[in-house]
Amino acid sequence: xxxxxxxxxxxxxxxxxxxxxxxxxxxxxxxxxxxxxxxxxxxxxxxxxxxxxxxxxxxxxxxxxxxxxxxxxxxxxxxxxxxxxxxxxxxxxxxxxxxxxxxxxxxxxxxxxxxxxxxxxxxxxxxxxxxxxxxxxxxxxxxxxxxxxxxxxxxxxxxxxxxxxxxxxxxxxxxxxxxxxxxxxxxxxxxxxxxxxxxxxxxxxxxxxxxxxxxxxxxxxxxxxxxxxxxxxxxxxxxxxxxxxxxxxxxxxxxxxxxxxxxxxxxxxxxxxxxxxxxxxxxxxxxxxxxxxxxxxxxxxxxxxxxxxxxxxxxxxxxxxxxxxxxxxxxxxxxxxxxxxxxxxxxxxxxxxxxxxxxxxxxxxxxxxxxxxxxxxxxxxxxxxxxxxxxxxxxxxxxxxxxxxxxxxxxxxxxxxxxxxxxxxxxxxxxxxxxxxxxxxxxxxxxxxxxxxxxxxxxxxxxxxxxxxxxxxxxxxxxxxxxxxxxxxxxxxxxxxxxxxxxxxxxxxxxxxxxxxxxxxxxxxxxxxxxxxxxxxxxxxxxxxxxxxxxxxxx
Numbered sequence: 001x002x003x004x005x006x007x008x009x010x011x012x013x014x015x016x017x018x019x020x021x022x023x024x025x026x027x028x029x030x031x032x033x034x035x036x037x038x039x040x041x042x043x044x045x046x047x048x049x050x051x052x053x054x055x056x057x058x059x060x061x062x063x064x065x066x067x068x069x070x071x072x073x074x075x076x077x078x079x080x081x082x083x084x085x086x087x088x089x090x091x092x093x094x095x096x097x098x099x100x101x102x103x104x105x106x107x108x109x110x111x112x113x114x115x116x117x118x119x120x121x122x123x124x125x126x127x128x129x130x131x132x133x134x135x136x137x138x139x140x141x142x143x144x145x146x147x148x149x150x151x152x153x154x155x156x157x158x159x160x161x162x163x164x165x166x167x168x169x170x171x172x173x174x175x176x177x178x179x180x181x182x183x184x185x186x187x188x189x190x191x192x193x194x195x196x197x198x199x200x201x202x203x204x205x206x207x208x209x210x211x212x213x214x215x216x217x218x219x220x221x222x223x224x225x226x227x228x229x230x231x232x233x234x235x236x237x238x239x240x241x242x243x244x245x246x247x248x249x250x251x252x253x254x255x256x257x258x259x260x261x262x263x264x265x266x267x268x269x270x271x272x273x274x275x276x277x278x279x280x281x282x283x284x285x286x287x288x289x290x291x292x293x294x295x296x297x298x299x300x301x302x303x304x305x306x307x308x309x310x311x312x313x314x315x316x317x318x319x320x321x322x323x324x325x326x327x328x329x330x331x332x333x334x335x336x337x338x339x340x341x342x343x344x345x346x347x348x349x350x351x352x353x354x355x356x357x358x359x360x361x362x363x364x365x366x367x368x369x370x371x372x373x374x375x376x377x378x379x380x381x382x383x384x385x386x387x388x389x390x391x392x393x394x395x396x397x398x399x400x401x402x403x404x405x406x407x408x409x410x411x412x413x414x415x416x417x418x419x420x421x422x423x424x425x426x427x428x429x430x431x432x433x434x435x436x437x438x439x440x441x442x443x444x445x446x447x448x449x450x451x452x453x454x455x456x457x458x459x460x461x462x463x464x465x466x467x468x469x470x471x472x473x474x475x476x477x478x479x480x481x482x483x484x485x486x487x488x489x490x491x492x493x494x495x496x497x498x499x500x501x502x503x504x505x506x507x508x509x510x511x512x513x514x515x516x517x518x519x520x521x522x523x524x525x526x527x528x529x530x531x532x533x534x535x536x537x538x539x540x541x542x543x544x545x546x547x548x549x550x551x552x553x554x555x
Contacts, residue, residue: 014059017066024059031055031195034067041069041223042199044078045192050517054145055195070223073467074192074518080216082143082194083133083203084110084434087214089185090132094125097161101433103211104238104426108218109228110436111238113211121212126205133203136183140198144181153177153188160186164432167254171531190435190526209235220474233422237487241428244273250493253431253529260531263494267537270492274543278306281421281486282313285396290419291365292397296404296480297423298473300443300450302490302543306423307400308553309541319396322389326401326409328373329353333380339468347472349403353382361399362412364391402473405480422484425491431529440470441526442491445499450547452506459506463516490543497533502548 011023014033024033030053034043046053047066052074059065068075088100091114099116114121148156150172156179157166165188169177179186180193194200204215204225217223245251248269250259259266285293293310297303304325311321329352330336339345360370369390373382391397403409405420425446427437444466451457481487504527510520535548545551 012059013062015064017064026060027058029056029058030065030067033059033065037067039067039069041071042079042201043067043069044075044082044194044199047518050512052192052518052522054192056145070217071219074522076216076219078192078194079200080110081189081191081435082197083200083214083216085143085180085182085185085187085189085193086133086136086197086200086203087112087129087205088187088434089182090129090136092185093132094128099161099433102214102430102436103242104430105436105438106208106213106234106238107228109216110214111208111211111235112214121207121210123207126207126212130203130205133200137197137200140196141183142196143193145193146179146181146186147176148179150175150177153179156186157188162187162433164252164254167258168252168432168529169254171254171257171529173528187434188432190431190529191522209239233482233484233487234426237426237489241426241489241491244270244489245428245493247273248493251429252433253429253437256429256493256497257529257531260497260533263497263533264537266494267492267539270494271539271542274490274492275309277488278309279313279316281488282310282317284486285314285419286317286319288419290396291391291417292361292399292410292413292419294404294410294418294420295398295400295423296402296406296420296477296484297490298402298443298477299469300446300547301424302446302546303400303402303404303423305541305543305546305551305553306488306490307398309543310421311398314396314398318394320392320394321396321398322391323398323400324372326352326357326399326403328375328382329357330375330380330382332382343468345472347402347469347476349406349408349476352401352403354408357409358411361397361410364389364397365413365417367391402477405483406476407480407483419486420484421486421488422481423488423490424481426489428489428491428493431526437496437526439491441523442495445496445503445523445527446547448506449499449502453502453549458509459503459520460510460514460516463510463519466519492542492544494533495544496527496530498535498538498544498548500527500530501532501535503527 010026012026014024015021030046045068049063070076070079084102091098091100098114101113101115103111103113154166154169179188202217202225206213213228215228218226250256295303295307307323311323314321331353336344336351363370369388371384372387372389373384375382425439425442427439427442430436448459448462451462507520507524510516538544540550540552
């Protein structure tokens, strides 16, 4: 022990990315090291030799350190997670042990509910909770990390009334679990936390629907708090997803794991819910006498399979669907604009031939014959191979692509002829009441699996290009989602149990010296909560087959 104390007086060399090299005493914490840095936004955690590390950790060896503020995705998650804990703590003080459910995300804010509250949520109630939160911020209460044997963690979860977490921990394969402590409140959170409550100065609570929004600083407004815009149609599809979860009796990862003995029934009912909704949409299209269906959605939402399944249901209604992918109207690669980094920007609508799309649509609706192109992704050239199309009285065009709802597409198509559908994978279950599964994680895992198995792309490559995909979606896809006539949620409650079998080998190939390492480790930790399920149980017409292979609709 004496030898260790003496060694703690040694100096170690810390290379702070973007700040230069410093000599500090061994045992200096990351929080102490960050105190001298001048940042506009609060620093929430650090990468130490590419490993995400909380600020309370001491530094014992020479290393590289990169501090992350809320402009970084990992730093922003810490901010959201820590304020969520602060909300739960304050709600306990005001309402005496309420059940708080962080249900889903709306434009980076969290929609929350008090499901056991026997009275409506009022503005006065939220102001009381907000006041306790602000008081706790001023007091700079520490958020302590406590490692416990799994048996003690289970007992603590039950004593704190966290039955959802107890259900989750039953299936944990490690011998220990980390809880966090804020004053007299203990809770389990998936991921890192801020060192104390003084880091959590910007938030707001606002009534929304049957619950309320926990609002965070917005990246789109220089991380200032702004009034949250209503997303009525998105909220409606989340409400539908909650109803589906109730039908399946699966709303958390723990409840899903508990049903694995009868997972076949979960899969069959979940797929039947998808088919019922697709049939309902087809009925609407026929009843409203629509001649063109425009489908849009972000990457890996399952647009291609959804379009094919919608076509089947339209045939049931005696219609003749013709599916056209907007991807086949990509400009030849040398005509595609480049982004700020000099890379081809395939996310912008300027990468596709909008005038030609509109010309072809107008001609088809006027009864003319049109030659539909095919895009050769190997040569990056558009080709015409004699695929001619003429619409008949019972024909319906289904046009799908990421820009399907953009107002520039079908600009001359009468509103009475068009039916617009937005599709995305909006997560129906959460890890537990307080730990969400971001919808972007569902889509990222899907894309890693598909790219790795069918496009020859490593998980490292997919993860590295994912931020560019998200930026493109924020600019060109999500702003048009409220223009949709209908929404379709392509998420399946069981899909992570299947996808983990394929994605984990790809993620484990990413080594510590690769930029995507921290994201890969985060995903591995996230997937660890799910028990595995064989892909053999997945129906061949499932949207999930678009990513794992074996689809009825794809070669």
